[in-house]
Amino acid sequence: MSKPSAPSPRTRVRRMPERAHYEADAVTAIVDAAMICTVAFQIDGAVHAIPTLHWREGEHLYIHGAKASRMLKALVQGEACVTIALADGLVLARSAMHHSMNYRSVVIYGRFELVANPEDKRRSLRAFIDGLYPDRWATLRPINDKELNTTSLLRIPLAEASAKVRDWGVEDDEEDLSWPAWAGVIPLRTETGTPRTEDDSVLSEAPATRFAGR
Template sequence: MPPSAPSPRSRIRRLPERAHYDAATVAAIVDAAMICTVAFQIDGMVHAIPTIHWREGDHLYIHGAKASRMLKALTEGEACVTIALADGLVLARSAMHHSMNYRSVVIYGRFELVTDPAHKLGSLRAFVDGLYPGRWDTLRPITDKELNATGLLRIALSEAAAKVRDWGVKDDAEDLDWPVWAGVIPLHTVAGEPMTEADSVVEEVPLTRFD
């Protein structure tokens, strides 16, 4: 029997057949995306801010300036983190049956501040190397001042729900003979041509997660 929703607020009610609550599916979608949107409140006002993220184990991490109002608010109240990836355009024989293949995750909870310097340094390294494998060791070492000025937060993935559509066209039987193309057009993120800075002392382009 598939896992049930970890909480009432994370249970998917609209199209529940697309719901996935297992940790592996949630983690895979978190890993596949580079940007999440974090929703929270400050003084009764709701904000939703897109920010880069990464995952280590059972937590999603974000970072920012230590003085950030967002980071302060996230440690004082509940948050909702959303991720969405578009995987394909689904073209049907009728306008109402057009759709999109996608993967999404919604995470509920409260962020916690990571203060241990070794933990912070290791997490930032994981963040950089996750985008550019092996790059951390080639960089000018981070200073204590830079590390201290950086706020690092994490939220557990224990209260999360994934929603996925990954199939083809679902047309009405009476529309199957309609003379128009039907099918799925896949969507992919690809790296473009690198643009080397004129004053870069190294011309060799490093590897990225897209290679």
Template sequence: MEHEAPSPRTRIRRKPQRGHYDTATVAAIVDTALICQIAFNQGDSVHCLPTACWRVGNALYIHGANNSRLTRTLLDSDCSVCIAHVDGLVLARSAFHHSMNFRSVVIYGRFVAVDAPEEKKTALAAFVEHVSPGRSALVRPPNDAELAGTAVLRLRLDEAAAKIRNWGVEDDACDLDIPVWAGVVPLRCTAGEMEAEAACTDFPQPSLPDYLLTT
């Protein structure tokens, strides 16, 4: 485990040796995510909703319609945000010791609104760059009406914890002679073949971020 938990609620209790609290590890996991899950309370109900996300500096950003339930509620109460990547299936000799290799981050705090027009434009351009580097210079930026109707929210990464498993099988010694395959099946999220609009077949294909390229 690297560094100390920034708060009691971020301290990893189950298998704490897998925990990481340093900024670089948290940022690297966030930077390879397209979607996060946000858990929050609304009245007597607990909700968990997925939404697109990206990072700029020490903050996670999301966006949505100004009148959406998610964006309204997140400005008034604390929430938790989860990002998880599955990197492999760990197939053991015993059913009990099957596992997964993964990278995950949980972030706690309260979102704040990005209201300044230029800051909002910069944040949304960073979102486009997160999806396709270089693309924000090629496409039309949001107009005033689009900006006015879009909420951009920011959550600092000050209260975050990462948890990682990235190794092989952990079978008991008594199971090592069982005649069955054991090992890791790597899993990767990669981009498929691009499908161009009919009027766009002659244009260069967009660039992709490293986390969507086959390695």
């Protein structure tokens, strides 16, 4: 069975195309595994690239921020490029030129749209919080209309996206295999540390987060 083709010319992986993945499941898995994306856009001809928290619902990636944000205003007026990268392992070879890294990455092209309906905004923000801390939204002081009104919620479709992944070991030249240097992969992972409870917190036990041990 042949692999799916790139959804557009600008999403086609040209450098090391064997690492490309165009399946929707491959893209969404990486989007879900990350907390932060980088959004590139233009304002008055100047290029900006801003890291921001994101989440996914269905076939869209969501971001949020203050309604006065120049970035959010610019994103609904022009094209954007969203990138995500996760480092999974350090690949140590017998030569400096063959050292590498195992990683997962996604590039998304398109245009953000504003989510204006208050109930849609409230529901999506709940999905954002509960996605990080399962079932936490119901325990929080309810968000009020003023807070909701001063928050902009944007989303971009994942239709024009591609993933690029390296998830294997060392690729040394055959003549270097006997060189007396350690070769292998050192895995990398994200772990939560010990929670630091605020002195005035009513509860002492921290909530669980789905990113522990990633």
